[in-house]
Amino acid sequence: MKTKILCLSGSLRQASSSTAVVETICRDIGDSVEPLRFDIATLPHYNADLGQPEVVQAFKATVEAADGLVIVTPEYNYSVPGVLKNAIDWASRPAYESVMLDKPVFIASVSGGAMGGVRAQSHLKYILNGMLARAFVHKEVIIPFANKKVENGALVDEGIKTFLMEGVDAFVQSLRERPRQSLGR
Template sequence: MIKIVSICGSLRRNSFNKKLLEAIEQESKGKWDMTLAAIDNLPLFNEDLEMGGDPEEVTVFKKKLADADAILIVTPEYNSGIPGGLKNALDWASRPVKSSAFSNRPVAIAGATPGSAGTALSQMQLRQILVAMNANVLSGPKVLVGEVHKKLEADTKQINDLRTLDHLQSFIHSFTDFVEMYKKAE
């Protein structure tokens, strides 16, 4: 089983992206062992803090990333980009550069939004950041869940749109193959 650490870029308790992450976790049962690396308790990145050694929350966050075979980032789109909390987490994870938690690691991106275009712009920005961090980002299939509010079951608020769930299966299969390729190269 592949160990995946996930990062949810939304800090909102009942966010659409947390629902997407739950759907991915459900659809990947038997293939992935998923663990969440929370970002809501990370201090704002500041080199002055870093000079004294990483704060405990940052150390725990980086260890979760390092212990996994791969990383999955689920992000909303705010003002055509990624949320500040996610950027902050990536800044912490990228340090020190020579031992970045993302360097040479397989990473996948997904996102959900009520907008019709999905999270295309935030994912494009996130890909740019991850390339700068020397991460190996899965090129496709992309998971850009638009109009997510229309794809939720009324009572449970879980994603129940069959087309979306089928697409998640394709995504999970592709990322599994991508990660296995890296594991064989080790």
């Protein structure tokens, strides 16, 4: 059975470097993995009064079906973009019993500048703590000057790509060593 990984980009823009990194991961991750996708732009703003709209149910079902998540996020004003936080907020309910409970998450961050989104990455790990998800522990993948490292919707910097895929491969391996039955839900 293939390992299922839901790959999310924290940026909605067409020429996004985060999305290019996600596309590169999905392309290079290998045949033993089935990448799952979800367009987080289709989710409404979080509002408990909405109940569970169909699109939210679909998103949560996709998170639940995934053995792990890969999130590539840009940094917006020293943190994660609101659109990504919104998706995570939907997935995080009901509190401490959600589809995010015990969910392994691989994180990479990008930025147009020199910091590589390191502050957003740090915030994202803290946010995941709030729903008892598991940020995968490895050497942090930050991608500075990311817009210069992508071309035609893919990451083209070989050094970063090798470093990134080493982390992703270690993540996939950790999921294989961790049978689904041992997940907390």
